Amino acid sequence: MALVKTDLPGVKLHGRGKVRDIYDLGDHFLIIATDRLSAFDVVLPTPIPNKGKVLTQMSAFWFDFFKEFVPNHVVSTKVDQYPKDLQRFRDQLEGRSMLVKKARVFPIECVARGFLTGSGLKDYNRTGEVCGIRLPAGLRDSDRLPQPIFSPATKAETGHDENISEKQAAEIVGVENIRRLKELTLSIYNRAVEFASKRGIIISDTKFEFGTIDGVIAIVDEMLTPDSSRFWPADRYSPGKPQPSFDKQFVRDYLERIGWNKQPPAPELPDNIVQATSAKYVEALRILTGRELE
Template sequence: MSNQEENINLPLVHKGKVRNVYDFNGNYLIVASDRISAFDWVIPTLIPNKGKVLHKLSMFWFDFVKDIVPNHIITGNFEEFPAELKKYEYLRDRSMIVKKANRVDIECIIRGYLAGSGWKEYQKSKTVCGIKLPDGLQESSKLPQPIFTPSSKEENGKHDENISFEETVKRTGKDTAEKLQELSISLYKKVADYALTKGIILADTKLEFGFYDGHLILIDEIFTPDSSRFWEVEKYAQGVSQDSLDKQYVRDYLEKIKWDKSSPAPELPKDIVEKTLEKYTDAYEKLTGRKF
């Protein structure tokens, strides 16, 4: 933790790879740190201000999709925070007070294009997470329609694992599984259509939901460079991996230096840190039309 995080005198409920969740007056305070993770490891090097990009972009999207599904936000505006939180200047533009939802332990992944682990699987079996896809697709090809490919949400350093829709039904019940699928695809389509008008392809994304007052609501962060692949339309080409505005840049660097992914992650050099922040900021500015 950075010193500023250590100074926050509230009960820490959960320390995630990037976010810290604190108990606050019957709600949660979620703080986006400047940590970055790759291949399920937290990198020891911070990306300065990255947490602010994640926070501001999430707030933009929560507002944008609120007609599709309610969310957990009470406020993400530091000026509206109670006095006891305002003494922590670190929280400004990187934290939100949210309702305590009962999290559904499924990561809702929606893919509109063939990339990453999906592409690897397709080459072997013409499937992604067991879903049969047409022959002849290439790396980065657009899929005939977006597909819902959930994964398990594991704790204690275990790797999240892709699971079938049938397994999701087993874990959540049929009604919840169908609702997760329907909401995830609706959210993906709305944001992907909008992103295209800004010259950005939303290749895939990960969403999380929870129950609050008996209803499914959207939680965590949404449509950020940490949870999505963003490609620029003008640079897009089928058949190759894309230069993306997200943390793929860090993953590519770690692949290039042949890190084994089973021992603690190495520090990132200064140029990789700067370029990563530049990509995150670029995604924010292009998608929102606002200066960071």
């Protein structure tokens, strides 16, 4: 049974994002990943069963994996460790929620790209650059970049995120902050790429959100999930065209094929696309983390 929207009577709702419902517990937030799916920055009417659980459990894996390298906001993902008054909502929380520290979040997305695809490819085809970074001529869809690049973007609550240059990002969050965020973004990406390559997965690109907790930069929201990253099977990698993937690119490709104009309302997804997407998310969790869905 897919969870489209949470309902926790008596608990203060802080807000609903494209995928996550956030509740304000005072000192902490409770973040619940629903099975909503967004594509081209529009929430689709059809949920993907188990998607929220995959996002939460994969994020929890990576937060723990990198905990000695970069602080994160996680307090617990175990419902038994949540405040007592939340445990009556176990059916909406189990496997898909996190109790987290509050952070002052930087208002930019921190994107690392190792390959040319998606919005980066569109920018490159138009200007020869991605986020102000000049790239070699003649690159094709899914080509590996000479080295991974940091390509920040604005964060849009509604509508499309917009790619910006490092200089523009520095104007938003400060020169010293963007230097550190770039360093963290590329370091985490490179370490994750090495880890995933041993499991037959290419991480084409990924995006992170950072904030400060008690004045210290920490990673927040989600980490290296099929929603925030492009995961490609390495044994099927063939540059010069779009790649098969373990993420929502499968849905994006379907929506491109049917000619949707990328404006709300979005079309319903057929059952075969829903089931195949759900299976891809669960498979990504299993291959990358070695864990089965809880």
